[in-house]
Amino acid sequence: MTYCVGIMLDTGLVFASDSRTHAGVDNFARFCKMTVFERPGDRVLVLLSSGSLAGTQAVISLLKQRNERAEGATLWQAASMFDAAMLVSDAMRDVDRRDGEYLEETGFNASFIFGGQIAGGPPHLFRIYAEGNFIEASLETPYLQTGETKYGKPVIDWGITRATGLNDAAKCVLVSFDSTMRSNLSVGMPIDLICYQRNSLEVRMRRRFDAGDGYFARLGDEWSAGxxxxxxxxxRLDW
Amino acid sequence: MTYCVGIMLDTGLVFASDSRTHAGVDNFARFCKMTVFERPGDRVLVLLSSGSLAGTQAVISLLKQRNERAEGATLWQAASMFDAAMLVSDAMRDVDRRDGEYLEETGFNASFIFGGQIAGGPPHLFRIYAEGNFIEASLETPYLQTGETKYGKPVIDWGITRATGLNDAAKCVLVSFDSTMRSNLSVGMPIDLICYQRNSLEVRMRRRFDAGDGYFARLGDEWSAGxxxxxxxxxRLDW
Known part of the structure; x- marks a missing residue:
């Protein structure tokens, strides 16, 4: 499984992903599920992957190769976040066309959280389904999750609104990951975290939390005590 | 769906269940999922139901009828909680023998959390699977859940150990239900709650929380603010 979260705040965007992939409990590995396409001053695009690793890696490789070869419409040229999300969707459907029929049991099952900002437009945050269609975070529901979402959802519901600051939202997201990992072996460290400040058009706050990270451990302890x-x-309840 | 929790504390047992049953979003109803067999001074047995309503009701009706008719071994006569759990299991298998083959798609899918105390023995808490086998709460894992368990699990992990008092555990369980109901429409009020004090051999603390309950609302608000x-x-995170 996987756990990824994207949050749209008034002041920016938060992205976080775990790093565990597995095919059964005796075959698990670490893969970073966060991919960043950044041209400072022009655009920051962040992609969080969930689902089949073969599927998500193929989509990302295709997007990168198209960027490098300047083949057709690319993420570097997309004029809006909506256009960029459609390019991710197109790449997914291209991979599905190639691999889908060979994946009888599961089909193409990669999906993404995709967000960021392109100069001249506001930040956007999408969840792109395996079918390539997508939804966008809204004022009412400012966050999107994929994977093992249930354990970590209430803490985000309690802690985050659009008005929450980037730093407080980051703490809340880390507690959400801590809660999930304590309950579910299929979600594991390291955790990748980005806080993107609206209109900065570059990634200034990025951290990786690996097993034994002092800050992460302290956060969990103080949250439990609190x-x-x-x-x-x-x-007190009256009976 | 359903959400039921049973907790084994040093000072007693906590039981809680929601009341929503449904077959699709346009066909839902309220049914109490908490059944109590009580003979003050002798025994308190609490059964929390999850799964198919036809299945759980049949098992409970069979247990009650056997008690009334004093047919074979009954819950009133069981000498230990282990014996009592086996009687619940026997009733489940009797219903399965009668109905199972007619339920092609789902099979017999009722399961229970079952706990309490019989004079002369300590309290016990079991989770009885649909197959009729069961597990028991332990020092390491003092609580058992059924149904829509994930949303409400972290809050119990943070808040409850065997040493937690009955009243604090009750608050924690109610927050666990609040968290679950905010995220999942298949779990709904009223919530039935029992705190059983070890060695009391009667139910002295029982409450039902229906929609609009003032205490429940205040608990949710103060928990969020807290x-x-x-x-x-x-x-604060250093980047």
Whole structure:
């Protein structure tokens, strides 16, 4: 499995992904699921992958190769985030056309969270389904998740609105990952995190949290202690 | 779907269940999923149901009828909680023998959380699978869930150990239900809650929380405010 989150805030975007891939419990590995296409001053595009590794890697390789060869419409040329999302979708469908019929059991099952900003437009955040269609984060639902989403959802619901600052949102997302990894072996470190500041048009805040990371451990401990204290102070139930 | 939780504490047991049953989003209803067999001073047995309503109701009706008719071994006569759990299991297999072959698609899919105390023995807490075999809560894992378990799990992991008091555990369980119901329409009010005090051999703390319950609403609000404050105080991330 996988756990990826993208969040749209008034002040920017947060992206986070785990790094565990597996085919059964005795065959797991680490792969970074965060891909960044960045041209400072012009565009920042972030792609978080979930689903079959063969599928997601093929889509990313195709996008990169098209960028390098300047083949047809590329992510470097897309005039809007909507156009860019359609290029990701096109690449997915190209891979599906090539591989889909050979994948009898699962079909092409790669999907993505895709977001960023292109100079001249506002930030956008999409979730692109395996079929290549996509939805966009909204005022009502500012975040999108893929993979093992349930364990880590309530903490985001409690902690984040569009008005939340980038740093507080980052803490909340890390707690969401901590909660998920404590419950589910299919989601694992390292965690890749980007906080993108609106209109900066470059990635200034990026961190990788590997097993044993001091900050991540401290965050988990202080969150546990803090929530136990909140429980203690909650009003007592009259029977 | 359903959400049920049973927790084994040093000082007693906590049981909670939601009340929503459904067959598709346009066909849902309220049914209490908590059944209590109580003879004050002798035994308290609590059964939380999940799975097919026809299946769980048949098992409970069979257990009740056997109690009333004093037919064979009954829950009133079981000498230990282990014996009692086996009687629930036997009733499940009896229903499966009768109905299973007519349920081609799903089979018999009722399962239970079952716990309580019988005079002369300690409290026990079991999860009985649809097959009739069962597991028991332990020191390492003091709680058992069924149904839509993921959303509400982290909050129990943070908040509850065997040493947690009954009242604090009750608050934690209610927050766990609140988190689940905010994310999943298949779990719904009212919530039935029992806190059973070890060695009391009667149910002294039982509450039903229906939509609009003032305490439940206040709990959710104060929990949200409290956790946001914890996020604010968590150490800031250095990039």
């Amino acid at each position: 929530t136990r204290e909140v429980f203690r102070r909650l009003p | 956790t946001r404050e914890v996020f604010r105080r968590l150490p």
